[in-house]
Structures are given as C-alpha cells and as structure tokens.
C-alpha cells in the first residue's frame with residue numbers, strides 16, 4: 001500500500017497526495033530549488049561559472065564565489081556602483097529594465113559605461129537568466 005501524506009502549507013493551502021513518499025520528494029515542484037548557471041568573465045579573461053539559487057543577485061553570486069571583478073561595497077542596495085558588469089548583448093531582452101535608481105548609479109561607474117552596462121546587484125537569478133554571461137570591467141573603483 002502506498003504511503004499517504006497530508007501537508008499543511010504555511011500559506012494555508014492544504015493538499016493531500018496518495019503516492020509513495022519517495023516519489024513525492026521528486027514531484028514536489030513547490031519545494032524544488034531552481035539553480036541558474038551564470039558565467040562571469042573577469043577582465044583578465046578568466047571564466048567562472050556558478051550555480052545561483054533563484055532570487056540571488058548576480059552580485060551575491062560573484063562575491064560569495066570569489067569572483068574578484070565585483071566588489072558590491074553597499075551590499076546590494078544600489079548605492080555604490082561597484083558591481084558594474086557588461087551583460088551579453090544577445091541576452092539584454094531577457095533582463096528586467098533598469099530602474100531609475102540603477103540608471104542614476106550607472107552614471108557613476110568607474111569603468112567605461114556601455115549600452116550593456118548593468119549593476120549586478122539588480123539582476124536576480126532565475127530561469128530567464130539561465131546561461132547568462134557577464135563580463136566584468138577592469139576596475140570598480
């Protein structure tokens with residue numbers, strides 16, 4: 001006989017399943033963590049590909065994985081411009097539009113600002129960014 005499990009979600013949504021528990025673990029799409037592969041290309045040409053949990057910013061992914069070309073001095077509050085990056089131009093359409101605050105901060109980046117310049121702290125990992133390549137400038141300060 002299959003195991004029967006009944007789950008009360010914190011959201012108040014309840015559902016029941018009549019499946020073997022092992023299968024449930026693989027079918028629980030609500031509990032699945034989506035990982036996004038992001039490749040950072042340092043100014044030196046070194047490439048570092050990391051898996052980022054959905055919702056993490058590209059700045060967090062860089063600073064927690066030893067990517068030296070991003071500093072992230074303000075911790076991601078869009079107030080320092082030390083997370084400047086150049087996004088693969090072919091993927092610009094996959095990104096959310098830059099906010100007014102981000103556009104204002106991009107005026108203060110240390111390296112050349114280009115049409116594909118973005119602040120890595122404002123870009124969040126998720127399915128639309130899968131496989132994204134970001135190039136890092138020579139300097140952030």
Ligand code: FES
Nearest residue numbers: 072078080081121
């Ligand atoms: S980390 Fe400061 S603006 Fe992005």
